[in-house]
Amino acid sequence: MSSYKNLNKNLSIEEVYTCPVCYHGQISAITLMDAFSCNFCNHIFTADMVRQSLTIVDSSFPLSWRWNGKKWKADHPQAEWSWVIQLLAVAFILLPTTLIGLSAYFFPPIPGTTLCWLPIFWTGLTFLSHLAIIVNIVIDYYQFPVKLYFKALVKHLWFRISPQNSSI
Ligand SMILES: [Zn+2]
The missing domain is CATH 1.10.287 (Helix Hairpins)
Known part of the structure; x- marks a missing residue:
């Protein structure tokens, strides 16, 4: 639960975040990898610490999200329903x-x-x-x-x- 104290910080592999897919589970780092997994929907994400973004790897759509310090913002323009x-x-x-x-x-x-x-x-x-x-x-x-x-x-x-x- 340390994540909630650090919500305004940069994306970090040591923190726990709310899952950007299900908004229910929490994503945490997979040991020895620059990747996160959700404890609820089981999706796996690769993290790009320079871009402060996550990309889902086990989906047919290459969805990605950018961490703005507080929450996830969709980083896939086509995914937002115009x-x-x-x-x-x-x-x-x-x-x-x-x-x-x-x-x-x-x-x-x-x-x-x-x-x-x-x-x-x-x-x-x-x-x-x-x-x-x-x-x-x-x-x-x-x-x-x-x-x-x-x-x-x-x-x-x-x-x-x-x-x-x-x-x-
Ligand atoms: Zn999830």
Whole structure:
């Protein structure tokens, strides 16, 4: 926990930092190497002490972060979602949903027929499937450890609900 006293200092191999990928675990140096590993998501990073930066090595994307003395700043311009990409993502979710929703609104099914629920269901399904595609792309891009994160979250909540189980 010595890291939190030294948050304003330069990046150092002797310190412990919050993981720039999962923001949950802590990264510390691997013995005899200029590399860090996370105790939560298990990602491995190489450190560049001159540039004060970390680069992930076990990911298909060469993501890197620069230490500004307080926190990690993304050092990969393409990784920041520009407003154009955000707009495209929102359009990708909303346009098909709106089209299907409008067709269901202008050509409503005859009430009481067997499949009269289908247009509403189809609109919802369109929204959810397009949303899932975007969420999947974001998770994939940032290599966010969803499973590990939820596992830790459940564990954390469970201990909070029943503190007597914290010894397990
Ligand atoms: Zn991590």
